[in-house]
Amino acid sequence: MRRWVAIFLLTVVMLSGCDDAPLPVTPTPIPGKPVAPQLVGLYETIAGIIPGGLGAARSDAVDEGEQIRQIFDSGVLIYDKASGVTFLAPVGKEQVAPEPPSKDPEGPTWRQIGEYWAPAAIANAYDALGESVVGRPLTNYRYHAAKQRFEMYFENLGMYIWKDDPYNQVYLLPYGAWVYAERVPSQDNSPQANIARDATEAFNAWEDRLTLEFTGEEIAPLITDAQGHILRVYANVVLEWDQEHGAVRLVPVPLKLGVERENLEPRLDNDRMMFLPLDESGTLGHNIPRFFWDNIISKYSGIDVFGVPIMELSVKDKSEPDVYWQCFENLCIEYDSGTSTASIAPLGRQYYERFLK
Secondary structure, eight states: OHHHHHHHHHHHTOOOSOTTOOSSOOOOOOOOSOOOGGGHHHHHHHHTTSTTTTOSBSSOOEEOSSEEEEEETTEEEEEETTTTEEEEOOHHHHHSOOOOOOOOOSSTTOEEETTEEEOHHHHHHHHHHOHHHHOSBOSOOEEETTTTEEEEEBSSOEEEEETTOTTOOOEEOOHHHHHHHHHSOOSOOSHHHHHHHHHHHHHHHHHHHSOHHHHOSEEEEEEEOTTOOEEEEESSOEEEEETTTTEEEEOOHHHHTTOOOOOOEEOOSOTTEEEEEOSTTSSEEEEEEHHHHHHTGGGGTTHHHHOOBOSOOEEEETTEEEEEEEEBSSOEEEEETTTTEEEEOOHHHHHIIIIIO
């Protein structure tokens, strides 16, 4: 019955005009501090090939006399005044120990970059940007088991793909964030002050790349839960500071609030749906409305941010038969068939009221 409900809903109410829209849609460059005019060309080139590009500017542009330098989430851009050339600083060479090529390919589509084997998507991104931008390989590909992704380090940029991403989108490692963390002086060296400052800086960096439409209004800028986790709470989502890894992640609010994972489903034969396989055979997973993907998910780095879907599209509440929703690990998307609009469900507020107030 669920399959026919979804087909009927998408045929009748999701007339979004995106039947032939490419899937997935490349996210637009992440806004942040103004990019120095001399750096815009290379910044936009990278953003046109890698979703999100170098990310938000962590620092203002600094005139160092012969050069102009600016730090971004995923790299450091430099403009040389004498030559008029813009290039990426070799951050990888400063941060990562090089290693000789020593790994064989893990699949038939993998390709070589010089003598190093790489996932085809990373090799394609390398070719598109060129060695002058990315730099030479420093390491073999690495499988990061905790994060379920393949990573590869180059002189100027680091790249990764998620192991189970059916689209093999390439993203950039936080080279620039490493540099920025080393350059920001501490004004208060007490452990607690360092933790709060680091968490606030990390939350602010994440906030730069999101919009009010995504997060909803801020409810608590810095709050500690009963387990000692440092959180920033918005109406729609909840961010958590991972002190051990120096990173921000989205709290899996739907699961915390009791939304249960549903059984995996086969692909729906409907061109208004995309299918994300989630089992080893690749035949079972969850169907995601293209309307959701094109209008919301693709704007925010896709499944990387949302988490994988945990249910199919369904009626949210029997008392509101015109409102449908689909939940992912970290948030839910609502669709109001009366107004033909989709939005992030305000579950962050529910999480705050239940666990933090």
